Amino acid sequence: MSIFIDNSTTVIVQGITGRDGSFHAKQMMEYGTKIVAGVTPGKGGQKFEDKVPVFNTVAEAMKATNANTSVIYVPPMYAADAILEAADAGVKFIVAITEGVPVLDMTRVYPFVKEKGARLLGPNCPGLITPGQSKVGIIPGRICTPGPVGVVSRSGTLTYEVVYQLTRAGLGQTTCVGIGGDPINGTNVIDCLAAFEKDPATKVVCMMGEIGGTDEQEAAEFVKKNMKKPVVGFIAGQTAPPGRRMGHAGAIISGSAGTAAEKIQAFKDAGMGVAQRPLDFVELVRARLK
Amino acid sequence: MSIFIDNSTTVIVQGITGRDGSFHAKQMMEYGTKIVAGVTPGKGGQKFEDKVPVFNTVAEAMKATNANTSVIYVPPMYAADAILEAADAGVKFIVAITEGVPVLDMTRVYPFVKEKGARLLGPNCPGLITPGQSKVGIIPGRICTPGPVGVVSRSGTLTYEVVYQLTRAGLGQTTCVGIGGDPINGTNVIDCLAAFEKDPATKVVCMMGEIGGTDEQEAAEFVKKNMKKPVVGFIAGQTAPPGRRMGHAGAIISGSAGTAAEKIQAFKDAGMGVAQRPLDFVELVRARLK
């Protein structure tokens, strides 16, 4: 079992002939992900890697394949339109990897996706992986292994770091989800926590947050009220100064809001385990699996 | 019993200090309609006719009165905004009398009202009346009398004509609704038919349509499939030439679509009574009440 994707997931790659899109499409195919179509306007009729049919529009790709998922690797100025196109064509799970999507674009994309009844993950996220079944996005497959731990994070490489430590310690994962570091994204931490709570295979959840916003505080509230499974949390940016954006557009402390200290306090108040360093996840998770 | 309004209806008049608004507010009050507030930006704090409090915004009026209905008499360029404001403030039934609302405004208004879960009647409509209980709009009260006939029409004075004939013949009405003659309006014939079908007091329904569009054809289909109560129909514009707009923005025959002949045929196919002249309603209704 897992959340959001598994071996029944069928994927359209938007931007499949681009530099990033083609590289990661191959990586996903090697991992075993069922890539059923690609989309690049003007390249309709071609075959990617002699196997995957390429279409001019997502609507055509959907008509031919009825995929349930799409993953987006198009340049930032076109990413919002690609998400709208996927949702309009009836794709139910849309993973937007692209970094640098204007936030005002997302204020239009978000309600559209919602109206269409689709789920968006990202943008500016590494995607997700259900080890041994499917990966959609860019998380390196070899650092993961199947097991009982659910992982959700706002960051890319920090997720890798934690997953890598878990895997090295023999602690496999149900699904690892990177929700992305942008201020407006499609799926938040709570959505993932709720899904993990429902997933019978997940026994413990690791949550890597960061400074900025109130997502983690709300997540902690959710854990307290709605979750029976144990959750271990971490906040990156304990040493970050206020008012400076730490790379991620969302990682900025505004006034007294969004500090690491208040988030960690919220975790503690919710009875969660708190990792001070990425390495701490190993022992905290192990203790909760016993 | 009745549809949409009755003696529990409480009404906000938007544009209450204007020429039309003040005239009809008085008329409604005289008829017994519960006018609880008026709105005119900049006139907040005044009292209309020494009785009705006037507010600057609908939000304020709603906070003070929690009315369930509003009626709009503002100039055409501001009418769309007035509808949006009412829906946003939580008014559940909005009656827009204003004629001349740009149709592109309505393409934005319609989905907004729907999202807010409100019902819009009009624009460019005479409103509605539940004889003896409440009138919202401009239908002359004295031509109506309570009774078992439901009336729905796209037109103003044509409705009066038919209601007048019915009343003279002793055939009273549950509710008379004018949905308006614009191409895009909030409530269509089917919405009214469905409501009349559910209203136990209504025994027979009169429907006055006109050329243009396919509302009446769809209504006939609805009658055939979903109504047990008898319906009598009439189409105005049998002599209208194609391609010319007959006053109402919606009353235009495009190509072979929207002619009176095809609409009358649809009525016949649905087993409805067909009035060739307004006067015919009297005998057709009387026969169906026996």
Next chain:
Amino acid sequence: MNIHEYQAKEIFRAAGIPIPPGEVATTPAEAEAIAKKFGGTVVVKAQVHAGGRGKAGGVKLAKTPQEAREVADKILKLHIKDLPVQKVLVTPAADIASEAYVGIIVDRARKKAVFMVSPAGGIDIEEVAAKTPEKIMYHPVDARYGLMDFEAQQMGFFLYKDAKQARAAASIMKQLYQAFVKSGASLAEINPLVVTPKGEVLALDAKMVVDDNELDRHPEIAKLRDESAEAPSEVQARNANLTFIKLDGNVGCVVNGAGLAMATMDLVKYYGGEPANFLDIGGSSNPEKVVNALKIITADPNVKAILFNIFGGITRTDDVANGIVTATKQNPLKVPIVIRLTGTNEEIAMKILQDNGFSASSDMDEAVKKAVELATKGGKAA
């Protein structure tokens, strides 16, 4: 409100749509001069508010300036659907590899603006819809989001397989939608949208109808109105705030409300007559309006009898009665008049009419029957 092709082209050009140059001539000599300036073959096109210009001989090729003068002379003498041609547009003839159709209308069923696009352009889209409906793509636009890029692209690929052409068409559709919304249009059309042998995508024709209700908001569009290109009686009616449509019968009708006006015309027909017009004096009438209405109706020599049908609601019937009295004093009627009045201030109205020698009924059928009879057999009511 209709605007001319050359006016629509200016609006489309301002929105960025690629359109070959063109200039307007009102005389054959001007047409010749413009053709000379452009050089090569030109197209001379009647600027008139009527469809089917081509079939009516209103669009002609001219290979030389002399020929442009000749065809302009012929076209400027035409009447197309009763409307005189007073201007022609002269444009260089384009080489055409293919013709497509792109249009936007407001669709009442979908409650949205809807794109209609077809790779079968250059002909009447209704003909395409009737014969080869699979060649039309309908695309409703959600006004909340506007025309999204991917939607324009989908339509572009429906028109053209070539990605460059599809993208060019998508961009034109975005621009057309902008122009449509910005102008408060109810229709905007490019027919044909052509691809040249070099692969350029160009709009060769332009049509736009503006929602009358938007004109207060768009004074720059409102002043494009060309009253000389409209039927004089309709211009007169509009300036008097009346809605008037001329028809071919002999019973002149004055009614309040569009639905009742249509029903009255129908009843004229029902009783064996033919209505001479649709005329709605609207909701808030005043005596002045009635005077103007009578002026317009009596100007039609076909009218043999005049029928008033007024159901007073907002309209005060005494206002209407006063209008009738004033108008007939100013210009005594040469045809009989039949008056039906009921509703607001009916008693006062009846008294006014009686005091001035008119009779009136409160029954619609009775009044219509009488008017038909008078128009058909001649005679005098009132």
Next chain:
Amino acid sequence: MNIHEYQAKEIFRAAGIPIPPGEVATTPAEAEAIAKKFGGTVVVKAQVHAGGRGKAGGVKLAKTPQEAREVADKILKLHIKDLPVQKVLVTPAADIASEAYVGIIVDRARKKAVFMVSPAGGIDIEEVAAKTPEKIMYHPVDARYGLMDFEAQQMGFFLYKDAKQARAAASIMKQLYQAFVKSGASLAEINPLVVTPKGEVLALDAKMVVDDNELDRHPEIAKLRDESAEAPSEVQARNANLTFIKLDGNVGCVVNGAGLAMATMDLVKYYGGEPANFLDIGGSSNPEKVVNALKIITADPNVKAILFNIFGGITRTDDVANGIVTATKQNPLKVPIVIRLTGTNEEIAMKILQDNGFSASSDMDEAVKKAVELATKGGKAA
């Protein structure tokens, strides 16, 4: 991207917002000349990308041109939050009857642009929020509909009881929203919005922050960037496509990914050190980026040790290793370096480093501990 007050004012003015005139001076003499031109009392305001200008002495009144020269001289010598003041804006002083606040920000929780308006203007809005939260109205804008007229009017009436002033403010809010969207802003602010004794509503200050991700779409905005008003190391980093924030510690950090970069800084602190910076080399690194990163970090005299923490995913660790080798050959390091690499092409990277005399670890904690130790006690790794 921050822009200056005078630049934001130009954008707001173009959107129709009423703003008194103003001109920019870079010297005291220019300030004097401008003050002379305007006549009367002027305000001289530091143009600098930092809040709290007033408290820092960056905003002064001047009653005469001579006084304008003097205060400009003082202000142009200031550093506000480490940034030198290089320009001042000189504007006529306005008579003020009341001050309000109007701002728009993108709110992550509501996933919308949100208006914040308050009749308590002229001071820091965070102070108002903390002390008198009832004086702030928050109004989220649905991007699908834009700011609707009635919404602007509601906010107008929240600011002013007078209907004329409320309408004027509503109109300014519509214009501000247009400017905000059209510029791709993430923040737009008028503080104060004033009413003059005559009842005019005017914007006396203007602030706008533009979303960096929008700059490709708005070249006219992108060129407003004033690099002379930014920290030189951050300008250098941005031009090299790196994300860099200078901090006060002594351990220079080079990391891939924002989250891991923050976690690395935190771990430095955990093991008793202080990070000298945040530096993210991003996803698709190349050796050139590493070279630039090292240049920027070694330019900071506080840095006593350098820590690389690279988790290869999209980033190839051999690229990073090659970058380190190239950079240190060009400019030999004067401080010790500690390298942690794991992930894509890890084995190749390790070999490259060993061949060039560097050692590297694959364990994050070990590497951080070592770097802190070296920075604190001195010594040499590699």
